[in-house]
Amino acid sequence: MNSPLLGVHVITRDEEDVLPQCLDSVKTVADEIVIVDTGSVDRTVDIAISYGAKIVHTKWDDDFSKARNLGLSHATTDWILVLDADEALAAGAELLADLLQRTDAEAFLVEIENVLGDRPEDRLRHQTVRLFRRNASYRFRGRIHEQIIPAILEHHPLTKIELSPLQIVHYGYLPPRMERKDKIRRNLRLLEMAVKEEPEEPFHIYNLGVTHCQMGRLREAASELQRAYDLTPVGRSYRPTLVRDRAKVLLALNELAEAERLLRAEITHYDDYPDLYHLLGETLERKGLLRESFAAYEQASRCGAAPCKYVTEAGMGTFRSFQRMANLANEWGAVEEAVALYRQALGQHPGYVPALTGLAESLHRLGMADEQILEHLQTATADRLLQASVMAEIGAYPEALALLNRIHPLSLAGEKLRCECLMQTGQFPEAYEKLGVLLREAAEPGRQSLLLDRALCCWSEERSLPFRFYTGLSPEQQHMFACLDGWLIEKKVPDSVSQPFVQNLLERAVQLRLLRIADALGQLSSDWFLAYAKCLYRNGFVLLAADCLLQAMKTGSLDGEGLFLLAELLYDKGHFRQACALFEQILAEAPTDERARTGAALCYLGIAEEVAVEGIGRFPDHPALQADLQRIRASKEKLRGIRWHTCWKGAQRRNLYASANDFIVYDRQK
Structure with a gap:
C-alpha cells in the first residue's frame, strides 16, 4: 500500500493567533499534519486538532533542529513540507501533487516572501529547501536557523535539489509579532550558545551579527559581520546575503568608504546581484557623487529582478532602482529624463509612492498645471487618498482637498491630511475644530504637533488661545503656550521659552506660510532671527x-x-x-x-x-x-x-x- 503523499510539519508554542491561517493554507494539499508543540498554554493544540493534526508534545530544549527532527520521526508521508506557524502557503498548491508524483528530485527550493511592513514593497524574498523526501538520513542541523540541505547533499548531488512553484509568505518579521514573541532576544541567546559550541562556524557568527542589527546594536553587528565575512569562503550559499547585510550596516554607520570598497570588490563575484549595485548607488549618492551613483543604479536595473539564488529586497533592480535614477536626473536638471524613469518605475509597481511623488514633482517643474498633473496620477493609481497625498506633497493643496472631500469615510491619515490642506488653503477655523477631534483620539508623541497646529490656527486669526485649549496640557506645556500667546497677541516679552519648542513652532509657521507669526518668533533673539532666515531659505x-x-x-x-x-x-x-x-x-x-x-x-x-x-x-x-x-x-x-x-x-x-x-x-x- 502506498504511503500518503505530503505531510506538513510545524513547530508551535502559543500560536493561536496565526496557526489557523497557516493550516488553512495547506489543508487541501496535506495528507498529514504533524504539530510539534513545545508547551502551549493557549488554544494552539485545540486548533491543530480541529484540522486533524497529529500532535507531538515535547519540552522546549533551546534547539529548533531537535524539535524539527522529532516531528520527522513521526512522519508517515513520502514528502515533507516544513512551515513555521506564522507562515502560509500562498502559491503553487494546485501544482504540488502532480509535481511530487512525477519528479526524481530529492528536495525542492521554495520561495519565502518575508513581509516587513504594511506597504506592498516592504518585502524581502529568498529561497530555501522546505520540501524534501522523507528519509531517515535527512535530519536538520543547527540549534537555530536549522538547515536540512547539508544532510541531503551528503547522499545526493546538488542537481537533485530543484526549484518548486511554491511560495510561502512569512509574517514573523512584522514588528508587532517580533515584539510579542520576543524573538530577537530568544535568537540572541540561542546564537550565543551556537557560537560557543562552534566558535569558528561563520554561519552562526553571521546570524549573530544580523540579530545585533535587529536590536539596534550596529557596532556589535558590524564587528560580527566582519568576522563572519573573513571566515566565509566565496562558495558558501549565504555569502552574497552576508555581503549585502554587511554593506547595509556600514551604510547605517555612515562608513561610506568601507561600504564602497566592500561592494566594488564583491560585485566581481556576484555580478548578477542587483542589490549590491543598488547599495553601491546608495553609497555613492550619500558621498554626493551623483553621476557615479546613477551608473550604479543603472547597472542594477540592467540586472533586473534578482535570480532566485539571492536574498533580495522588493524593487532592487526594478522599481526602486529606476526611482533612484529618476531622483538623480531631476537633481541635475534632466527633468524630462526623470519623468521617463519615474514612469518605468511605476510600470513595475503602479502604487510606489516615491515614484508617484517624483513624477508629480517633475511634471510641476516642467510647468504643467496642477489639474493636468492630477490626471497623470489618476492614470497611474485609482487610490484617491494616495492621489491627494501626492498632490499635497507638491503644494497643490486645493486639488488635494477636493479629492479628500470625495472620500467617505476618511481614514485617520486622511483626516490629518485634510487638516493640513485646510491650513495650507487658509481655512483655519475649520482646521482648528477638526484638529480638536484628532487631538482627543491622539496618543503621544503625535499630540505635540497637533497642539502646535491648533495654536497656529488661532494665532493666524490674531486670536488668543481660548481657555479650553489648555485643558489636559502639562504645566510645562501650559507655560510655553501661554508665554508665546502673550508675545504673539499682546507683544508681552516671554520670561523663558524652550528652544526645541520654539524651533518646531517657527519651522511649522513657515511651512504653513504664516510669515507674520514666524517673523515675530524670529524677533525673540538674534539666534531665533537667524533660525528664521534659514527656515525661510529651506x-x-x-x-x-x-x-x-x-x-x-x-x-x-x-x-x-x-x-x-x-x-x-x-x-x-x-x-x-x-x-x-x-x-x-x-x-x-x-x-x-x-x-x-x-x-x-x-x-x-x-x-x-x-x-x-x-x-x-x-x-x-x-x-x-x-x-x-x-x-x-x-x-x-x-x-x-x-x-x-x-x-x-x-x-x-x-x-x-x-x-x-x-x-x-x-x-x-x-
Missing part, C-alpha cells in the same frame, strides 16, 4: 531669506551654515565673485567642507567662463579661447554631478519668488 522663500541673511551678516550673527546659504544664493544670481569670497571664508574655518569647496570651484569656473565668453566676443575665431570655453563647461557639468546645492520640493518651489511685499498674502489666505 522652505523656498529665497528673496525673504536673502534680506534676513544680509541683516544677520551686518549684525555679526551669521554662522557657517547661514554664510553658505547666502553664498549659494549669490551663486544662483550669477554673482560669482561675491559668492566665491563667502565660500572661501567658510573654507578658512572648515577646510574639509566639501559643499563649500564645490561651490567655490563652480564660482571659479563661472568667472572663467565669463572671461572666456568676453574674449570670444572680441576674438570670435580664436581656437584657444574656444577650447578653453569647452573645457570650462565640461568641468562645470562634471561638478554638477556632485551634491552640494539646496534642493526644493514642489511645495517649496511655489515660494521661490515671494518677496517682503507678499507677507500679508502668505500669512492670511482668505
